[in-house]
Amino acid sequence: MTLLGYTARRIVLTIPVFVGVVTIIFLVVRVLPGDPAQVALGDYASQAAVENLRARLGLDAPLPVQYLTFLAGLARGDLGHSLINGASVRDQIAYNLPFTVELSIAALALGVASGIPLGILAATRRNGSPDVVVRVLSLAVLSLPAFYVGILLVVVFGVWLRWLPAIGGGNLGSPADQLLYLALPALTLGLLMMASVLRVTRSAVLNTLDADYVRTGRAKGIRERGVIFVHALRPALLPIVSLTGVWAVALVGDSVTTEVVFARPGLGKLLVGAMLQRDYTSVQSVMVVYTAFVVAINLLTDVVYGVVDPRIRSGYA
Amino acid sequence: VEAHAREAQDGAMSTTYIRLLAALLLVTLTACAPLATSSVTPVTEQSRTGGILRVGQNASDLGTLDPHFASGTQDRALVDMVYNGLLRFKPGDTTSFEPDLAAALPVATTDAAGHQVWTFNLRHGVMCQPSEGVQSYELTSDDVVYSLQKAASKDTSAYASDYAGMTFGAPQPYTVTVTLDQPLSQALFFPRVANYSGGYIICKRAAEALGPDGLKTHPVGTGPFTFQSYSPKDKVDLVANSAYFRGQPQLDGVEYRYIADLNTRELGLRTGQLDVIAGQADDHWVGQIHSDPNLDVDVFGVGEVSTVFFNTSKPPFDKIQVRQAVVNALSRDEFQALFGSLVAQKVYSPVPEPFMAGGLTEADLAARKIDTSFDTNKARALLKDAGLENGFAFSVVTSEMPAYRVLYESMQAQLARVGIKMDVKVVDHAAMHDQIRKDVNPVVIYNAFRPSADAYLTQFFHSDAIVVSGKAPNTNFAHYDKVDEEIDGARHESDANRQEALWKQAQTKALQDVVAYPILYQDQVYARSRIVDYGHDLMSMIQLYPGIDERTRFRQ
Numbered sequence: 001m002t003l004l005g006y007t008a009r010r011i012v013l014t015i016p017v018f019v020g021v022v023t024i025i026f027l028v029v030r031v032l033p034g035d036p037a038q039v040a041l042g043d044y045a046s047q048a049a050v051e052n053l054r055a056r057l058g059l060d061a062p063l064p065v066q067y068l069t070f071l072a073g074l075a076r077g078d079l080g081h082s083l084i085n086g087a088s089v090r091d092q093i094a095y096n097l098p099f100t101v102e103l104s105i106a107a108l109a110l111g112v113a114s115g116i117p118l119g120i121l122a123a124t125r126r127n128g129s130p131d132v133v134v135r136v137l138s139l140a141v142l143s144l145p146a147f148y149v150g151i152l153l154v155v156v157f158g159v160w161l162r163w164l165p166a167i168g169g170g171n172l173g174s175p176a177d178q179l180l181y182l183a184l185p186a187l188t189l190g191l192l193m194m195a196s197v198l199r200v201t202r203s204a205v206l207n208t209l210d211a212d213y214v215r216t217g218r219a220k221g222i223r224e225r226g227v228i229f230v231h232a233l234r235p236a237l238l239p240i241v242s243l244t245g246v247w248a249v250a251l252v253g254d255s256v257t258t259e260v261v262f263a264r265p266g267l268g269k270l271l272v273g274a275m276l277q278r279d280y281t282s283v284q285s286v287m288v289v290y291t292a293f294v295v296a297i298n299l300l301t302d303v304v305y306g307v308v309d310p311r312i313r314s315g316y317a
Numbered sequence: 318v319e320a321h322a323r324e325a326q327d328g329a330m331s332t333t334y335i336r337l338l339a340a341l342l343l344v345t346l347t348a349c350a351p352l353a354t355s356s357v358t359p360v361t362e363q364s365r366t367g368g369i370l371r372v373g374q375n376a377s378d379l380g381t382l383d384p385h386f387a388s389g390t391q392d393r394a395l396v397d398m399v400y401n402g403l404l405r406f407k408p409g410d411t412t413s414f415e416p417d418l419a420a421a422l423p424v425a426t427t428d429a430a431g432h433q434v435w436t437f438n439l440r441h442g443v444m445c446q447p448s449e450g451v452q453s454y455e456l457t458s459d460d461v462v463y464s465l466q467k468a469a470s471k472d473t474s475a476y477a478s479d480y481a482g483m484t485f486g487a488p489q490p491y492t493v494t495v496t497l498d499q500p501l502s503q504a505l506f507f508p509r510v511a512n513y514s515g516g517y518i519i520c521k522r523a524a525e526a527l528g529p530d531g532l533k534t535h536p537v538g539t540g541p542f543t544f545q546s547y548s549p550k551d552k553v554d555l556v557a558n559s560a561y562f563r564g565q566p567q568l569d570g571v572e573y574r575y576i577a578d579l580n581t582r583e584l585g586l587r588t589g590q591l592d593v594i595a596g597q598a599d600d601h602w603v604g605q606i607h608s609d610p611n612l613d614v615d616v617f618g619v620g621e622v623s624t625v626f627f628n629t630s631k632p633p634f635d636k637i638q639v640r641q642a643v644v645n646a647l648s649r650d651e652f653q654a655l656f657g658s659l660v661a662q663k664v665y666s667p668v669p670e671p672f673m674a675g676g677l678t679e680a681d682l683a684a685r686k687i688d689t690s691f692d693t694n695k696a697r698a699l700l701k702d703a704g705l706e707n708g709f710a711f712s713v714v715t716s717e718m719p720a721y722r723v724l725y726e727s728m729q730a731q732l733a734r735v736g737i738k739m740d741v742k743v744v745d746h747a748a749m750h751d752q753i754r755k756d757v758n759p760v761v762i763y764n765a766f767r768p769s770a771d772a773y774l775t776q777f778f779h780s781d782a783i784v785v786s787g788k789a790p791n792t793n794f795a796h797y798d799k800v801d802e803e804i805d806g807a808r809h810e811s812d813a814n815r816q817e818a819l820w821k822q823a824q825t826k827a828l829q830d831v832v833a834y835p836i837l838y839q840d841q842v843y844a845r846s847r848i849v850d851y852g853h854d855l856m857s858m859i860q861l862y863p864g865i866d867e868r869t870r871f872r873q
Contacts, residue, residue, distance in 0.1 A: 035751050047754070047790040049475045085381050086530035092549035151580070158588045167576065167585040169551070263373075263576040263585065265551040273377030273550040276577070278747050 003306055006313045010302050014295045021295075022074070025287040026067055029280050035059075036083045036278040057083050059280075070284065079285035084277045089285040092270060097289070099169050100266040102178070103258070104251050106186035111193020112244060118194070119201025120228060123209060135202075138195035146254040150188040150261040157184060167263040185262045189254055193247050200243045204236030211235075237308055245301030249294050367557075367569040368871045370849065373582040374862075375595040376575050378550045382536040383529070384517035385467055385474035390595075393513075394862035395553060395573060399446075400519065400538035402512035403437050403461065403493070408864050409853035411619055411672065414507050418443055418456065418518055418539065425503070425811075433500035433811075437461075437510075439491040444560045445520035446544075448527065448537040453560060456539055458487035460521045465495070468515030473529065476515035478789075499809045502816050504674055508768045513859055541566045541867040550575060567852070567870035583844075586612065592849050592871075593863065596842035598720065600657025606844045613847050616660055618857030619672045620838030621766045623652075623724055626777070626794040627832055631759040633709055640831040641688070642699035643760075646735045647728065648691035652836045655723045660842055664835045665689070666824045667777060668770040672857060674813070675770030675820030677828075687828045696735045708736025713758045715741055716749040720839060724762050753794065756785045761794040764839070768859060770820040774804045778827055795832035848872045 001009075037053040054060050058069070073080055079089040118138075122131040141149070158166030170181030208214060209232050217231045218224075256268030263269075267286055274282035306313045376391035384396040405417035416422055419437040428434050439458060447453040462485045467473045469480035482498035495510070510516045523537035534547050541563070542555035552574040557566040574591070576582045585591035587609065596602060596614060606614045627634045627643070634640055649663045662671075663679075670676025682689060700706055715725040722743060729739045739760075744752065753761050767773045775791075776782050780798035782791035800823040807819035827833055843863050852868025 032748075035747070038747070038750055038754070049471060049477070052471060081530075085379055085533045087534050087547070087549055095549050095551070154584055154588075158584060162588065165590055166588045167581055167590055168574070260578060261581060263574065263578070263581045265548065269377070270550045273575070273577070276377050276745075276747070277380070 001313045003303075003313065006306050007303050010299055014299055018291060018295055021291045022071075022284075022288055023067075025284050025291070026070055029284050029287075030063065030066075032275075032278065036280060059083075074288065079288070080281040082274075082279050082282050084279045084282075089282050092282065093267070093286065093289055096265050096267050096270045098172075099264060100252075100255055100259070100268065102182060103185050103189065103255055103264070103266060104248070106182055107189030107193055107251055107255075108244070108248055110186055110190030111197050111247070114190070115194040115197025116201050116240065119198040120205055120233065122198065122202040123205035124228060126206065131202075134198060138198050141191050141195040142199075145257070146188055146192055147257040147261045149191060150185065150258055153184050153188055154262070169265040181264070185258050185264055188258055188261075189251055192254065193251060196243060196247055197240065200239055201236065204239045205232050208232040208235050238305070241301065241304050241308055245297060245304075248297045248301075252290060252293050252297075367567070369570045369572050370568050370593065370865065370869065370871075371572045371574065371591045372865070373574050373576045373585050373591040373594040375577060375579070375582070377577045378575050379534070379547070379553065381533040382544075382553075383532040384519065384536070384538075385476060385515050386533075387514075388475065390861040391575065393860040394865075395555070396517060396536060397512060397540075397860045397862070398542040398555060398571060398865055399536040399540045399544055400512065400517035401443075401540050402510060402516040402518060403439075404507055404511040404516075406511055406513070406859050408866060408868075409617075409851070409855045409858065411857040411859040414511060416440075417512060418461070422507075425500070425506075428496065433497045435495045435497075435506060435510075437493040437495075439493065440562060441491060443539050443562045445523060445539055446537050446558055446560075448523045448535065448544075451520075451522045451526050451537075454520075454522065456518070456520060457490045458493045459490075461485075461493045461518055462487045463521040463524070464518045465493075465510075465515075467519065467524070474515055479509050479515055500811050501809065502811050502813055504813060504816065505769055505771055505808065513768060542571055542865075545570070561867055563867050566867040568865075571865060586844055586846070589846070593843060593845045593865075595862075596844045598656050598660040598839040598842050600659045603657070603659055603842060611847055612844055614842060614844045615851075615855050615863055616840045616842050617855040617863070618838075618840055619766050619859055619861070620662065620664075620669060620840050621720075621764045621861075622664055622667065622669050622773075622838045623720075623762060623764045623836045624667050624777070625728070625834040625836060626761045626763060627834075628756070628759045628761070628794060628796055629830075629832055630796040633703065633705060634759055636703050637831055638699045638703040639705065639709075642696040642703070642735065643732065643737065644689055644831060644834045645692045645699065646696040646737065647731050647834065647836075649689075649836055650691070651731060652724060652727055655727055656837075656839060661837045661839050664838050666821075666828065667833055667835050668773045668820060668824060669766075669838050673768075673770055674817045675774075675807075675824075677821060677824055681821070682828070685825050685829070687825070689828075689834065693735050700735065700737075708738065710738035710740065711759050712740040712742065713760055714744050714749055714752045715762070716746040717743050718746050720764055721746075721749065721762065724836070728760075728762065754784055754790070754792075756794075758794070762836075763792065763794065765792075766859075766861065770817075771804070771808050774800070774820060774823050775808075777833070778823065779804050795827075797827060797830070797832045799830060800826050 037050045037057060037059060081088055118134050122134040125131045154166045157164045164183050165181050168181055170177040214227055214231050217227050255266060256271060259266040259268035260272055267289060271286045274286060374391045376389065380389045380392045381387055382392060382395055384400050387393050387396045401417045403417060403419045404414045407413045407415050414422060418439055420440050421438065423435045423437050426434050443456040444453050445456050465485045469477055469483060471477040484496040486494040488494060520537050524532055527535055536544050541558055541561045543558045545554040545556045547553050552572055554570065554572055556570040557568060559565050579597055582594040586594045603614045603616065606612050627640045629635055653661050653663055665679050665682050666677035668676040670678055713725060715721050725741045729741050732739050767776065777792055778797050778800050779793065780801050781788040782793040783796050784790050784794055787793060803819045803823035807816045810816040810819060841861050848871050850870050850872050851863050852866060852870065853864060855863055858864050
């Protein structure tokens, strides 16, 4: 099967996944206890005022009607308005999305750029001191939850050294400011990504280093650097790509806690805030965007699989 | 030899990688350091005029900035900076009023039909802030009447019931009249036209241009600060209103950030990225902040009163002996110790005596033979009288918020001593409010501040407010219906002394019937950089924040 056909088939398969997840999101959001109208008006408001608001928000409509309205809006690209303050959800996402995207990309880049070389280093120096140090450190990082790593970094670089800002997302109009505010959150998630990539790279490279073709390469006098980067690393890329895909999805999830810890704008902070406010419209719309994110990352990973290992495409023929 | 050569090559390679990565990290962080110095280092002990005050509020986002719907502290604070009332609570002291948009405090008169009339003469030259499509213009009585009518309509206000039976008139451009079907005392009327809830005055043209949804995220008033921008789930920016009628504010503006996590707010304050933060009502936390020489903490009223309500319609709490036994099994000292005596004070009536007329003191309770003493032997004896010598069990739901959860957990431990088993199920805050309004809990602990004794008593003890089954269900969790006459009588009593006596009488009855057990009130706690000067003393703020106005500044 051609790469184009393979990609098209993968895209078609994502549609039922997306619709299914969106439906589950819609139902789960409504199962949550708590009344958005009561949250919006506060505990001072009378029952009559709360019921009045519920009617105005359409929350008293039957569930199927609410569902169809939601799907119809989604089909038109209309994500609705916040039940709490009436703000356009699309505007809210438009403001917050760039912060999450830049955080995810920065963390991914940092994790891959440092994890692969360190993994190769550990593999080529198996059981040597660099290997031990790298393995212990990666294990330590993986043992800590993202929010804890974040707090440690804030304490060191924000409170003690005062080198980097501890909270916020920076001024959108200033790239330097943005970079400054991105440093600690990206380092938090990047470290976690690095530790995982490092361990998989080490394991995959170790496997290929013992292969016959690598020994043959060495016997033919190929320089060690060539043996590692051309003969050993390339076959090891498949598990690395696979893990990167999985971790890219996990990063989107970890970005939720990281954004809350750093009080950084982003989809995660948007989602948590909307859930606390019982803002159904915002919650389900942000979850839809998250779903789209995850589906897109998985799709991209599948396509990269097809590029790295053409045998996978043949399975679809 | 080949192996050694490979090893040497590997070693060189590993050294190169380590150096490269270390250099990259160092370069990144070092490059950030000078930038950080300029933009992050905040407020130091240097001379400063103007400046942006950066506030970290305990919330994930704004609810609504329409003042006639705003109810959360995060919204009330912003609304207070943008809007004015006809009158205002004296900044930092809610026990007295002063003119705001009105030129003087009004005096009640009676018209030809015998109705009570309050007449306000407006200040001249008060300018409505400019907004999208609407130029700044002078506020007149048309705006005030429009705003009060909006506050009085249930479609456009959550506080409409406060204005029932009021008619608003604008006989002159600078004169506003409020005519009441039933007279109100000054103590009850002034809060309705002051800078709180429905009393905030919105500008008619801006409101009409923005529409009801627009006002939720784009407030336009006459106050010291003008709305500049709203970044969803992140912050609201305000700028100084140079045309403010009390003069140009000292600050250039306010950056009001939504940070729900206390640790993050505290880190922001300690790193100097924030100047003021909402803190935690906990002595230990207050002590921690005090230990930083650059920071200070303000602990001030008004306090939110925590009261236990017994559902008298549910066995075994339908028996007065059981309710009395529970009261005698509880210790106010133990509850107070949860927060500390710096931030929590014991209270003896549902209406908090330090903040408003109508409250009862410990001595008042003794004089009225109301027994709220901590005496477990008496509690056991009462349970025996009620046929429950082996105790009993019941279940409640509570919010995950510490202000609620720890009270329930403490109550659980205290009741266990007399054989009462209370199962506590923790749910999120919104779910708790939802559940208790559905009458799920046989015992409810509720934290609330209300602006007057009338509001407290009407919402918690009037039969109309009984949850689920009342005419206008609200927060009468006790299902109590024995003090309607006193509450209604006090509401329309114009003599302040008689009115206060009726409020006290209502509470005396309720406490003698043991339908409620007032525990304590928790003060507001805000931490700030020492160079922040609010511009007024802080005793009590009805908006539950420190009060940021035209006099707030950074000290030189």
